[in-house]
Amino acid sequence: MRIVTWNINSLRLRMELVRRFVQQEQPDVLCLQEIKVDDPLFPMEDVKALGFDHVVHHGMKGYNGVAILSKLPLTTRAPNNWCLKNDSRHGVVLLPGDVELHNFYVPAGGDIPDPAVNAKFAHKLQFLDEMRDWFKTEKRSKNAVMVGDLNIAPLEHDVWSHKQLLKIVSHTPIEVEKLNAVQSAGDWVDGVRHFTPETEKLYSWWSYRAADWQKNDKGRRLDHVWVSPALKPRLKAAKILRESRGWTQPSDHVPVIVDFD
């Protein structure tokens, strides 16, 4: 059972990349973020042609949006209305075997890491607090998976330079602390770090602004796959498809792949 998360940064623009990825890596469930397409315009036929008969999408015009593409049947559940914004950052489904799967797109948070002067950063922090409270109180399936672009690189070696990024949104102490609180509240296990020691650099995103993303390799691990304790013994493998950052007209994020037994 292969579950993938990928911030695609416009689904319609990158349908060919999705096709290439699906052919190459054969995911059973593909969770996408930043699909940037309103529901009536969702490319359902293209997605079904790739073998995903079971699809849930929550979109809006131009921004945000998440989708869950599945080869296995799924039951849709209502996503939470985070920060009362109705901004399509969450999808949740039940997979066969009562496996609960969440797909999140956490707000990026703007440039200035101060909630008093930057409303986007305040939104990000509130979103994280709400996630924490929700996972603390929500009645969850024993087998649960949470994936998404969480827009935070929590560990020292989830960024190219811990010291240089301490005041950069995505790696500030306040964000890391709040993300850790989400993880604790849901008792989540990091399914990717499970296979890679914390001392090893691991990235899933490279900025478009770098002249050569490979040369300096200034990446960050913003995309995550977390699992409930019951699924921890079922973890088989994890891989981050770094090569796709070099494909033609790529997303700035690459797929994060986790295999379950």
Added chain:
DNA sequence: ATGGTTGTTTAACAA
């Protein structure tokens, strides 16, 4: 300290 790119939509944001 600054500017660097991409996508949506077509001037200004968001990331």
